[in-house]
Amino acid sequence: MESSENRNRLLRQYRWFKCEELKKSPFHFLFASESHLDPKPHQINAFCTAVDAIKTGGIVLADEVGLGKTIEAGLVLSYMRKSGAKKVLIALPASLRKQWELELDDKFNLKSVILDRLTVEHDAEGWYKKLTDESFLIVITSYDYSSKLMKRFPDVKWDFLIIDEAHNLRNLNGTKRAKRLHELSGGIPKILLTATPLQNSLMDLYGLVSFIDPRIFGSEQMFRHLYMKDENYDDLKRELTPVLYRTLRKDTADYMHFAKRICKTADFELSQDEIELYKRVNQFLKRDNLYSIPTSNRGLVILVIRKLMASSSFALVETLEVLKKRLEKLHEGTRSADAQEGFNLFWSFVEDEIDESGFEEIEDADTAAQKTCIQDELDEVNAIIDAAMRVKTNSKVVALKQALENGFSHQKNNGIAQKAVVFTESKRTQNYIAAELRKSGYSEEDILQFNGDFDDTMTKGIYRAWQVKNPGNTDYGRNVEYKHAIVDYFKENAKILISTDAGSEGLNLQFCNMVINYDLPWNPMKIEQRIGRCHRYGQQNDVVAINLLNTQNEADKRVYEILSKKFELFEGVFGASDIALGVLESGTSFEKMVLDIYQNCNTPDEFEREFDKLDRKLNAKGYKNVRKLRDILITESSGAKKQALERTKENIDRYLQEVTYWDKVPSMDPVNDLQYWEVDDWGEQTVGAHGYLFLGAMYNNVDLLFPALLLCDHEGRYIDFDEDDLVPELEKIDDSAIRYFKPTAEESTLFQEININLGSEMLDRLEKQTEPVREYNRRKIENWIRIQSEQIEAQRQEMLAEVEALHNEERTSSSFYEKMDLRKKTAQKEKELEVFQASFPERNNRFRTEGEREIAEFNKNLETDNPMLLIKIVLKF
Incomplete structure (x- = not known):
């Protein structure tokens, strides 16, 4: 529509009606002044699709990682509020509650409240009134408490439900929390958010879609009969189309810039002392009987020790001291229930739940034979500790120093900020790396350590300074505020951030383009999360992922090869292959497969044979079955998706043109x-x-x-x-x-x-x-x-x-x-x-x-x- 100077009364009369219509458009909520967003076409498309889907029960928003599912859900939430919703419930992992509260406030100007059992029971009557009155209220709570809250106050009318990381609730028969929430939320419109709606089984989809509406697929028995028995995937895709929206990163390449990943290795060889230590620990972990490690958790503890062995000799010593103390107590005749001191050291290294009761197993009556075996094992542990103490410098740290020097030189030559984040799985290794780098000439201010504990002097000082600079942003909760302070300090002052995986959660480091894996996890998901701290939307430079690799160890080289080539972790634009990661039930399953090889192989030929088997297994499982299953999620072709995004852009352009046009027409009250x-x-x-x-x-x-x-x-x-x-x-x-x-x-x-x-x-x-x-x-x-x-x-x-x-x-x-x-x-x-x-x-x-x-x-x-x-x-x- 062209602008005109002559605005007659007819247009001015029609303007009133037209502006009222434009206010009711879903697009109005996207561009409202209280939102601080510039939504992308796929997010707007997802929003529009979800708004329609809510009328018939809801939708699963399943965009790949990094495309803004939270923003899509927030847009829908804003729309629901303006459309009259009063009570909204958001169920998610407990660790994400504060993050959601902050994002809703910051991006959408939506206030919310986090509820848990203690908060509610402290003022049950007051919360009942707040939940049943006519005011607007967003409640954020954990999966477990969400169903308890609904049961605690059955009179509350929930207008809308959001479930984040919804894949955690896909097994309706396997977990009580999923079953409870499914039963109690029936009939409530909902949005489920997950980047992995389908991992290894079509039953994953059955569980998620049943949350939306159990009538879509009927009983589990019929779902298996209709779609799984004869692989009737075309019909399944047709049924999924209205209830599952998925955008891949490659679909957004025309309007979202994703930097490339570049892979480099920094090779090193172990010293003779390090080789001796490695051999001793390897032999120790392969013993048939280990009194120092509780039987029920043997696999997990051995996995941790192997991780620490790959990290540094200094991290290993701390662990061996724990085993030594347990053996000494057992040798004295103490029951194992009292011989578990220090084993909490292992808790942070594993994603699985450790069976703590395994540390309380009752030993048989002491016998001379047992004491002899315990003493023999104790002697071996002491010998390993002695060997570790002889290692004064790890060869790997020399490789790290060279990698940093090369990386910083490249950044300087290309006008990129000199920044590097170094990941390790051990706090002890973290301290060792920092000390070694300072010896090499890096200043105190150059190096920043972060592991999520917030208890060292430097971190406390950084936090206090951040509070002074940000007086209006200090009501986020201690954990979140510390992370804000660390990120700000790293961006403005430090050159090197040495972080553990626990510390890295929630850190957005797109201003840094160098990631160094000091020790390389066997869990592909964890590696992806590490690189994803820097390789994310907003990163302007290619991200260099540097991996320190022991060239003498053929097994380590094969693991790296699989992680690099099979999982496509270190190269390309979009990060880890969605297909490849889908091969695994979880990252820990791959860890365990690799651990079995390390534990059971002794010769180069044995290692080669078993890694070849693993490679074939991943091929067979990944690129046939998983690709076929992943294709089910693509309910529209790449071309159709592109056309849909183009149509959305055209509709937005038209809406904005109409708003601009009618804003220029002088207002006039209707007759x-x-x-x-x-x-x-x-x-x-x-x-x-x-x-x-x-x-x-x-x-x-x-x-x-x-x-x-x-x-x-x-x-x-x-x-x-x-x-x-x-x-x-x-x-x-x-x-x-x-x-x-x-x-x-x-x-x-x-x-x-x-x-x-x-x-x-x-x-x-x-x-x-x-x-x-x-x-x-x-x-x-x-x-x-x-x-x-x-x-x-x-x-x-x-x-x-x-x-x-x-x-x-x-x-x-x-x-x-x-x-x-x-x-x-x-x-x-x-x-x-x-x-x-x-x-x-x-x-x-x-x-x-x-x-x-x-x-x-x-x-x-x-x-x-x-x-x-x-x-x-x-x-x-």
Whole structure:
């Protein structure tokens, strides 16, 4: 629409109705002043898709990592608030509660409250009032407490539910928290957020979609029968399309800049002392019996020791001291329940739950033989400690110094800030690295250590300084505030951040483009998280991932090769391959596979053979089954996705153009009563005839649904000109050409008839707006009816098979009494089958009746209570 200086009264009258419509558009919430966002096309597309999906139960937003699922959910949340929602519940891992509270406040200006059992029970009556009143309230809580809160206050009407990291709740039969929340949240519109809606089994999708609406797939048995038995994936994708939205990073490449990853290795060789230490520890960990490690947790503790052995000799000594103390106590005759001092050292190194009861196992009565074995093991541990103490400098740290020197030189030459983040799994190694780097000439201010403990003098000082500089941002919670302070200090002052994995969670370091894995985890997910601290949206430079590699160790080299080539962790634009990571049930499963190889192989040939097997296993599992499963998530082709994003951009552009256009039209209060205006010559120029223009809006009671600008010829026949056709023509009318007129009796009658006809036209338009939603709901429920009928038939087939099996058993039996018993059982089963078959018509009719009732109720809820076309101005031309 072109701008015009001559803004006549017709446009000014229509402006009021049009601006009211624009305020109701979902796009209005995207560009509202209280939001501090510039949403990307895929986020807007996800938002629009979710807004529609909420009407029929909800959706799974499953964008790949780093594309802003939280922003998408926040946009929907803002929309729900403006649309009248009062109570919103957000369920997520406990560790993410504060992060969500801050993001909602910072990005959407939405205040929320974090609730847990202690908070609620401290003032149960007060919280009941807050949860049941008419005010708007966003509640953030953990998975476990979300269902407890709903059960604690069953009167609360939750209008909307968001579940973050929803893959944690995909197993409805496996975890109580998933089952409880699923049962209690039925009927509440919801959005589920997860980057991994499908890992290894289609049942993952079944669990997630059942949260949205259990009728989509029916029973677990029928889901397996319909989609898994014959790999009927085309039908499955069709059912997923309305309830799962997924964007891949490659889909956004046209408008989002992702820096590349560049891989480099810093090779080193162990000294003779380090080789001796490695051999001693390796032999020790392969002993058949280890009294120093509780049997129930042996695999996990051995994994930790191998991680620490790869980290540094100094980290290893601390661990061996723990084993030594346990052995000494056991040798003294102390029960193992009292011999676990120091074992909390292992807790932070494993993702699995450690069975603490395993440390309390009761030993048999002490015997001389046991004491001899314990003493033998103690002697070996002492020998390892002595060997570790002889190592004064680790060869790996020399390689680190050279890698930093090369990296900083490259950054300086290319005008990039000299920054590097060094990751290690051990606090002891962290301290060792810092000390060695300071010996090499780096200043105190150059080096920053972070492990999440916040207890060292430097970190406390940085935090206090940050509080002074940020007086308005110090109500985030200690954990979050410390991380803000660390990131700010690293960005403005330090050159090197040495961090553990525990400390790195939640750190956004896109201003740093060098990541060094001092020790390389075997868990691909953990490596991806490390590099993802720097390789994320907003990173302007290519990210260099440097891995320190022991070239003498063939096993280490093979692990690195798999992590690099198979999982595609270190090269490319988009990070770890979605397909490759999908091979694993979790990163820890790969860790355990690698640990088994290290534990059970002794010769180079054995290592080579087992790693070749692992490689083949990943190939077979990953690039056939997993790729096929991953493709199910892509419910539209890359081309279709691109077109959808382009359409969204076009719709946004059109919306913004309309807002700009109507903002420039001077405002004017709408006329109170129906008015009749007349203008000469305009009609012949516009439509080549005389007629009438009707200006007003379609209402539902007092709520404006959409404006109406309707054209009829002189006989009252509707002419299908839309707003885009008419507004430019209205611009040509000058106020001085408009005059009032009084309709004749014939015209009054004609206007009444026209009003009725136009009202029907607007009702049809209203019907078309809701038709896609009604049609999808009808199809979903009719599909559910069909699934119920198929389930009944499947039960019938099972009963027939049982009867046939009994007949066969009777025919082959040689015992008279056994035959008589089988005949009796067969007769009973046949009677049950007959009764079951007789119930078919009644059952099917019941399902059909129930389904039709639900369809009717749904359609009724979409209907407007009192739709009417309200005409304010009739323009005669």
